[in-house]
Amino acid sequence: MTTAKDPVAAFPGHGAETSAAHPAGLAAPAHPGAFDPESTLRLRVPPVRGSEPAPGYTFDEITRANWALGPVPDRGWSPEPGSRRTWVSRALLACLLLVQAVLSLRLHNTAFEDEALYIYAGHAMIGHLFHGVPDYGGFSTYFSGSPVLYPVLAAWVDSAGGLTAVRLMSLAFMLGATGLLYSFARMLFNERTALCAAGIFAVSQSTLFLGYFATYDASAILLLALSTWILVRVAHGHWALPLAAAPVAALAVGVKYASALFLPTVAALLVLAAHRHLGRRQALLRGAAFTGGVTVLLAAGLATTDYLQAIRSTTTERAHGTTSVTTMAWDCFRWGGLIFVLACLGAALYTRRDRLGEVPGGPRTGPGAGWRLALGAVLAGTALLAPAYQLHLQTSVSLHKHIGYGLLFAAPMAGVGISRLMGAHFRFPQAAIAVGVLALTLGMSQSAQNYGVWPDGSHLMPELAKNVRPGQKWLGQPHEAPVYYLSHAGLTDYTLWTSIYYIDYTGRRGRHLMGPDGYRAALDDGWFDGVVLDWSDQPGDVQTLIRGEMRTSGRYRLASALTYRTSVGTGHFEIWLRLPSAHTR
Incomplete structure (x- = not known):
């Protein structure tokens, strides 16, 4: 006699392959962990006679039998990406880069005074370095970067294609920075977070503006992104490998002196990335190797050049302005507030829960809460460095550009925030869509406004x-x-x-x-x-x-x-x- 609590055995044709481990009537897989699509779709429903269930069954049991699912494989959310997931992510990244390029190329105006000055200074430095023309400009005494680096490169490109070619070079630099941001964010988190980070950074006003602006900034941001990518990539390797990023970081400072403000963040990311798998001692060893290498290179550069006066006048001892703190704080919030708020949200949620995947169960093998808090504080806090320094000086000169440096590092944690807003299996896509529309609208309008601040000199x-x-x-x-x-x-x-x-x-x-x-x-x-x-x-x-x-x-x-x-x-x-x-x- 069949018991009332065994709904499967009550019907003929349902053999021993359905065991007590599957009370809903689903066929058991051939071996534990295997996935059988056919058995997943084959539901065992007890008969219903009229308005009453079969003898010995309740409506709750029948309902559970109708809606029960078989075992779901977690290979689609494995930490190790498959080839399909990799190529899909790369295709989406290419779409983001295309959008970024189009939005930057829509900007137009004649040369800004800084663009014209740097390119002309590059021509003068080429004449001085290669043809013996006297250095009459004194550019090394007041430029905010070395006049023999970006200006010379810009002048060489200008000789080939004019101002448009130099601005296209800046576009290539900013596209490269977005691609590197995606890559090191993927190594720190996962593909979905990296795509969200790249997307929010690609449409920010600083990124769009600098993507078609011929100054130091685009090349400096690219070099900072490259040094960060190298360090995150080699953090688990030999202790001397971080020295490979030292020349890149030192070059970023040479291109734009203010880039030194972000080197502590780069070093901290190296220490955190190494500490996760190698422990404190090995992490500090790698951080010390990188810091020592950069320090030696920068000291050698200062000892062999006369740039110290320019560094003081443009960076460390810059003259104070008269712009009100309230006005500057509002500008900072308009230009970078969205990414910063998302980064803070991502840091808080990541500290609370480490799992970034969509599978709710499974073993907890992620980093500790202290490590997650440190990473969130470093990434999100970097967005405040440039605004805090210029608020201290009360000068808004180039503030809309300098904010972009910190957003490069805050974007990965903002990507975590967007990913958490969407939820598992894109449960709340409307949240990500709303954030994306807001970011796109702000980036387009603000970059166009900042690009139209100086008058058009075409007449x-x-x-x-x-x-x-x-x-x-x-x-x-x-x-x-x-x-x-x-x-x-x-x-x-x-x-x-x-x-x-x-x-x-x-x-x-x-x-x-x-x-x-x-x-x-x-x-x-x-x-x-x-x-x-x-x-x-x-x-x-x-x-x-x-x-x-x-x-x-x-x-x-x-x-x-x-x-x-x-x-x-x-x-x-x-x-x-x-x-x-x-x-x-």
Whole structure:
């Protein structure tokens, strides 16, 4: 007689292959751990007669029998990725890189003053290094990076393809940084977290802006990403392997001095990655080897160059500004707040629970809570370094660019946060979609706004080309872009232009005059053949002085006035030419 508690044995045709281990009536696999799709789909349902269940059965037992599933294999979520998962992840990464490239290439404007200055300085340094031309620019005394590294490379690319080619080089650097971010985030976590990290970083305003901007920053970020990738990759190997990343990290500092601010984060990641598998002693040994190698290389660089003055003036002892802390804090939140909040969320959730996969059960073999907390604090906290330093200085110059350095390291933990918001098996995809849409919207709008801060000089350059003659002396703001564009036509060079930031003029009586007195005396003497002014809604004191002096001296006339509109206001360029009889010296 069949018992009421054995629903399988009550029906003919259900043999010994269904044991007590499978009360729902599913066929047992051939051996433990094996997966039989056919048996998973074959449900054993007790008969129902009318509105009553079969004798000896309850509706709860029948319901459980209908909905019971067989054993689910966990190979799809194995820590070791298969070839299919690897190629799918790479295809998704390629799509992210394509989106990043398109969003950066949509930006357009004429050369910013820093872009023009660095490229022209590179041409001057090439002439000095390879052709014996005197180093008249003094670039090593005030550049924020070595003038023989990025500027020389940018000038070489400019000779081949102009400003567009140099900006495309920056795009290649930022795409490479995103790819390296994906790679070392995958090594620290998994593919899904790495894709989320790469996606949130790829559409941030700093990434999009620097992806089509010809300055040091894109190359410095790439070198930081490369050094981090090398260290995470070799952390489990021989203790001397981290020395391979020392030249890359030192080169990043040489390209952009402020990159040194992020070297402690790079070293900390090495120690944490090694500590997880090798223990404290071996981790500290590898961290000491890397730190020692970078220190020796940087010390050698300082001992053989004269860059210390520039490092002090542009980085360590930079002049304080007057921007309010409230304004700067709001800018920091607008440009990097989303990634930072996601990184903090990811750090908190990762510290609470280590499992990153989708299988709820299984052995717990992940790192301890202390290690997870340290990793989260290092990655998320790095996003605060550049904002904190510039808040201390109260200067917002280049803040929208410098935020991107810290976001490179915060992005992996932000990827953890996004992954946890989605849940296992993408249970809440709407959360990730909402975050992605918000990040994309902010990145596109903010990068376009920052790219339109400086005026478009496409109408100014042709007008200047009509008036500038070889050998003429000009006073200008801006002057970097005119020098860059007009030097290609052989009309002028850097030595013939004076900016509104510095003047050392020898007056009629042989006195050296600087500042307002220098500008006033030079204009009264008719020293400059022409003057170009950027007259915006809020002109500076020096611009007001120059304009007033030209109006009252009777030695200059207004030749052209070209209006423009930027993302922050309106203004116009003024071109003043010296009268033929006004040159008294």
